[in-house]
Amino acid sequence: MRLPSTNGALAAEYMRYGIKIFPCRECDTQAGKAKSPYTRNGYKDAGAELHLLSFWSCAYPNAIYGIPCAENNIFVLDADRHGAGDGVQSLLSIFAHYSFDWRTVPVIKTPRDGLHVIFSRQSSLRRTRNKLTSVIDVRDNGYIIAPGSILPDGRVYQLLHGTVGQLACAIANRNLLPVPRWLIELVARPEPAEQCSRIPLRPQGVRRSLDGLISKILNSAVGNRNSILHWAACRGGELVVQQMITAYEVENRLIQAGRQVGLDDREVKNTVASGMRKGMQGH
Numbered sequence: 001m002r003l004p005s006t007n008g009a010l011a012a013e014y015m016r017y018g019i020k021i022f023p024c025r026e027c028d029t030q031a032g033k034a035k036s037p038y039t040r041n042g043y044k045d046a047g048a049e050l051h052l053l054s055f056w057s058c059a060y061p062n063a064i065y066g067i068p069c070a071e072n073n074i075f076v077l078d079a080d081r082h083g084a085g086d087g088v089q090s091l092l093s094i095f096a097h098y099s100f101d102w103r104t105v106p107v108i109k110t111p112r113d114g115l116h117v118i119f120s121r122q123s124s125l126r127r128t129r130n131k132l133t134s135v136i137d138v139r140d141n142g143y144i145i146a147p148g149s150i151l152p153d154g155r156v157y158q159l160l161h162g163t164v165g166q167l168a169c170a171i172a173n174r175n176l177l178p179v180p181r182w183l184i185e186l187v188a189r190p191e192p193a194e195q196c197s198r199i200p201l202r203p204q205g206v207r208r209s210l211d212g213l214i215s216k217i218l219n220s221a222v223g224n225r226n227s228i229l230h231w232a233a234c235r236g237g238e239l240v241v242q243q244m245i246t247a248y249e250v251e252n253r254l255i256q257a258g259r260q261v262g263l264d265d266r267e268v269k270n271t272v273a274s275g276m277r278k279g280m281q282g283h
Contacts, residue, residue, distance in 0.1 A: 008057045010148045010164065011065040015053060017168035020046040020071050023056045023063035024145065026152055035064070035145055043068035043143040062152065066143040072171055075121040075179050076139035077132060080114045085246070087135030088115050093248035094132070094240070097276060098182050105177050106167050108147045111155035116144050118167075119183075120176035128187040133240065138187050185281045186241055206245050210236065210253060217257040226267065229258045230275040237279020251276060 011021050022045050023038040025031075038060045039045040046068045056063060069076055079087035095102050108116040121140070128140045147159045147167060159167060170176050213232040220228040236250040251272055258268035 005057070005062055007062075007064050007146075007149055008053065010146060011053055011056075012050065013148075013164055014065070014067065014146060014168050015048045015050055017165075017172040018048045019067060019168050019171055020048050021053075021065045021067055021146060022046040022143075023060045024066045026062050026064045034151075035066075037066065038063055043071070046071060046143075064149040064151070065146045067146050068143045069139050070121065070141050073121045073123075073174060074171055074176070075119045075125070075128075076144050077117045077119075078114065078137040078139050078144065079117070080112070080135050080137070082112050082114070085135040087133070088113070089248060090133055090240075090246040091115065091117070091136050093246050093251070094136075094186075094280075097247050097251070097273070097280075098180070100180060100182075103161070106147070106162065106170070107160045108144075109158045109160055110145075111151055111157065116147070116157075118144075118171075118176060119179045120171075120174050122178050125179060125184065127189045129189050132187055133246075140187075182277075182281065206239055209239060210245065210250060214253055214257045217254070217261060220261065225258075225261050225263055226271055229254065229261075229263065229268065230271050232257075233272045233275025234279040237276035237281075239279075240276070241280050247276065247280075 007026075014021055022043055025034050025036050025038060027034045037043065037045070038056070043066055046066070067074075077091060079091040081088055092102070102117060106118040108118070110116060116139075125140075128138050131137055145157050147157050148164045149157045213235055217225070217229055217232050233254055236254055237247075239245050240247045240250055254272045254276075255268055258272065259265060263271075
């Protein structure tokens with residue numbers, strides 16, 4: 001079998017563990033953009049048979065390879081840093097909020113300085129949102145570029161710990177950490193009625209909404225300040241999930257406001273954490 005590229009050898013490594021893959025463009029062309037599928041049906045053409053790789057290696061000798069998520073029982077969070085905000089900072093702040101150690105799951109640093117965080121996908125997982133926030137995509141029914149892939153300019157989809165073989169084995173044997181319950185609640189697709197009731201805000205509207213919450217806290221009456229802070233934290237958590245703002249920014253501003261009205265520092269942090277958790281879970 002002809003494997004003319006490093007990426008072809010990498011693809012063979014995944015296939016040996018039964019991981020389904022398919023060829024993707026290594027750079028922008030007139031036929032499509034980099035990372036888009038070479039094959040007509042995209043990730044639906046994925047397979048783990050080595051004879052497919054032999055054909056693809058001849059037809060697309062410089063291809064990189066994609067890994068479909070649902071078909072391989074994985075669930076991936078894709079945090080970008082090249083869009084409207086810093087998805088990596090947003091994702092890490094959400095992990096910190098839920099006391100989740102992201103080093104317990106495979107993490108890939110992408111060529112554009114983003115992160116792919118991989119979980120095992122439970123068979124019971126319902127349909128999910130396409131995004132966790134505006135700068136964090138949910139790769140559930142989609143695909144990712146295979147960790148270890150090298151682009152023509154030398155940039156790498158770098159697995160931050162472990163080896164490709166270890167990752168492929170863990171995916172094949174369903175040994176990765178399952179999607180945490182708190183994350184399932186954040187990404188669960190709402191019922192149609194709920195979806196229609198929410199009107200998306202522009203980024204400026206998000207900031208104005210947060211400013212309004214802070215104003216409510218600062219103008220709250222003595223004896224009612226902690227409950228107002230909790231209410232504002234719930235609304236802030238909803239903004240994190242639905243809009244273009246990070247948990248870090250919301251949490252910091254709420255804590256500062258709570259301190260400003262004279263609440264105890266420990267009480268402020270506990271109230272903000274509790275309220276934001278409820279808001280991010282949709283309660």
